[in-house]
Amino acid sequence: MSKRFEQKDWQESMRLKLDFNNMMTSYVGENGISEEEIADLQAQIEKAEKAMVEKRANGGMDWRDLPYNQADIVKDINAYVESVKDDFDTFVVLGIGGSALGPIAVQQAINHPYYNELSKEKRGGYPKLYVMDNIDPEKLVSLFDIIDLDKTLFNVITKSGSTSETMSQFMIIKEMLEEKLGKEESKKHVVCTTDAKNGNLRPIADKEGYKSFIIPAGVGGRFSELTPVGLLPAAMCGIDIEEILAGAAYMDELCKTDNTFKNPASMYAILNYLAMRRGKNISVIMPYADTLKYIGDWYAQLWAESLGKKFDNDKNVVNVGQTPVRALGATDQHSQVQLYSEGPKDKVIVFVGVDKYKTTLDIPKIYGDIPSLGFLGGETHNKLIKTEQMATEYALLKSGQTNMTITLPEVNEFTLGQILYLFEVATGFAGELLDINAFDQPGVEEGKNATYAMFGRPGYDEKKAELDNRPAKNDKFII
Numbered sequence: 001m002s003k004r005f006e007q008k009d010w011q012e013s014m015r016l017k018l019d020f021n022n023m024m025t026s027y028v029g030e031n032g033i034s035e036e037e038i039a040d041l042q043a044q045i046e047k048a049e050k051a052m053v054e055k056r057a058n059g060g061m062d063w064r065d066l067p068y069n070q071a072d073i074v075k076d077i078n079a080y081v082e083s084v085k086d087d088f089d090t091f092v093v094l095g096i097g098g099s100a101l102g103p104i105a106v107q108q109a110i111n112h113p114y115y116n117e118l119s120k121e122k123r124g125g126y127p128k129l130y131v132m133d134n135i136d137p138e139k140l141v142s143l144f145d146i147i148d149l150d151k152t153l154f155n156v157i158t159k160s161g162s163t164s165e166t167m168s169q170f171m172i173i174k175e176m177l178e179e180k181l182g183k184e185e186s187k188k189h190v191v192c193t194t195d196a197k198n199g200n201l202r203p204i205a206d207k208e209g210y211k212s213f214i215i216p217a218g219v220g221g222r223f224s225e226l227t228p229v230g231l232l233p234a235a236m237c238g239i240d241i242e243e244i245l246a247g248a249a250y251m252d253e254l255c256k257t258d259n260t261f262k263n264p265a266s267m268y269a270i271l272n273y274l275a276m277r278r279g280k281n282i283s284v285i286m287p288y289a290d291t292l293k294y295i296g297d298w299y300a301q302l303w304a305e306s307l308g309k310k311f312d313n314d315k316n317v318v319n320v321g322q323t324p325v326r327a328l329g330a331t332d333q334h335s336q337v338q339l340y341s342e343g344p345k346d347k348v349i350v351f352v353g354v355d356k357y358k359t360t361l362d363i364p365k366i367y368g369d370i371p372s373l374g375f376l377g378g379e380t381h382n383k384l385i386k387t388e389q390m391a392t393e394y395a396l397l398k399s400g401q402t403n404m405t406i407t408l409p410e411v412n413e414f415t416l417g418q419i420l421y422l423f424e425v426a427t428g429f430a431g432e433l434l435d436i437n438a439f440d441q442p443g444v445e446e447g448k449n450a451t452y453a454m455f456g457r458p459g460y461d462e463k464k465a466e467l468d469n470r471p472a473k474n475d476k477f478i479i
């Protein structure tokens with residue numbers, strides 16, 4: 001029997017939809033984008049398409065092959081999960097950025113919203129999941145109040161192996177494990193996900209004898225969700241990782257069409273690129289489902305770190321990018337929509353809707369005598385949230401705020417794989433249109449290097465001297 005994601009009919013029924021009517025001048029008016037503008041961009045679009053194809057063929061975009069080349073890794077991961085899941089009640093990810101946001105987003109999307117509060121039996125026999133992606137001392141110390149080290153498996157995820165936030169957490173935990181369980185036993189409590197050759201963590205894992213998984217060399221942090229970075233934590237929570245990859249492969253096929261207007265990733269990139277040219281430098285992602293809330297966090301890193309770049313155009317420095325804002329429907333209708341509606345027209349709002357929620361919730365037919373409440377009775381929360389989404393889209397259209405809608409037929413592994421991959425390809429394409437390198441992050445380095453210098457890391461004397469010479473703060477400006 002074939003699995004559901006292998007069946008063409010089922011795949012088609014789970015196809016994501018991108019509706020960009022409300023981006024177009026014909027709908028949203030002068031703030032929108034016209035078909036002529038897109039036509040005028042044709043040469044640039046073709047150049048970007050060519051660059052994407054060439055980079056893919058020449059190994060400059062290894063993340064694009066992940067939907068196809070992870071089969072053996074999936075087997076290894078699933079076998080490892082089966083071999084350890086009974087021994088552990090808790091699985092803790094130590095990672096940051098791309099090594100944390102994907103695992104959180106996928107887990108939150110697929111599993112029960114109160115997964116960690118369920119009994120192990122109700123979790124299907126899988127451990128609880130915690131993702132430690134910060135160095136706030138209170139947070140890590142508090143974790144030790146609720147976990148039992150004897151029953152916890154730690155997954156250290158870092159491509160570079162030099163990320164201070166991740167490695168310092170690992171150092172703390174390694175010492176705690178060894179003190180409590182002894183060196184030999186503690187080895188079973190650590191699994192590493194890192195580069196095959198480079199960085200600090202690979203030699204540590206080999207020397208200590210930790211189980212480890214590989215992040216392929218050509219895949220950067222924010223594009224690594226479909227490697228063991230995301231696949232291991234997902235499988236550890238009982239999520240079907242084969243189906244996630246199948247969803248990504250399905251989206252890859254959709255993104256191969258030469259017909260730009262039918263290509264969801266190209267259209268997403270083109271519309272946002274043209275929006276940026278008009279000064280729309282804010283990208284609001286607003287899912288109408290709590291399950292998809294953390295997709296917003298993952299998208300924020302992807303879009304911001306990839307596209308927020310500066311370059312020199314011979315005359316002056318140009319700064320580009322869109323600031324990602326995370327919102328949640330319907331919750332943020334009562335906090336941010338006032339601004340989206342009447343504030344500056346400097347945004348593209350991306351609604352992410354769901355056709356079929358995992359459950360239906362009826363609203364009882366009471367208070368029929370109070371007209372402003374009675375109309376709710378006999379309806380469902382499903383209809384209410386969908387209606388509120390459509391109504392907000394309409395309100396923003398009316399106010400001239402450009403918006404588009406991505407709809408998932410339902411939230412499952414296959415549709416999740418599609419949306420993750422869609423955003424990744426769109427990001428790569430937008431990078432080409434902007435003519436920037438979407439795959440580096442030089443702007444993060446200055447802060448890192450200043451931290452190293454202030455913290456006394458050897459080799460940072462010059463940076464330390466530079467910092468020592470920075471202008472002293474003026475008390476006049478400190479209250």
Ligand SMILES: O=P(O)(O)OC[C@H]1O[C@](O)(CO)[C@@H](O)[C@@H]1O
Binds near residue numbers: 098159160161163220
């Ligand atoms: O996986 P690593 O090397 O620990 O990096 C973590 C994160 O740090 C960055 O390099 C910079 O923020 C991200 O791109 C990356 O996801």
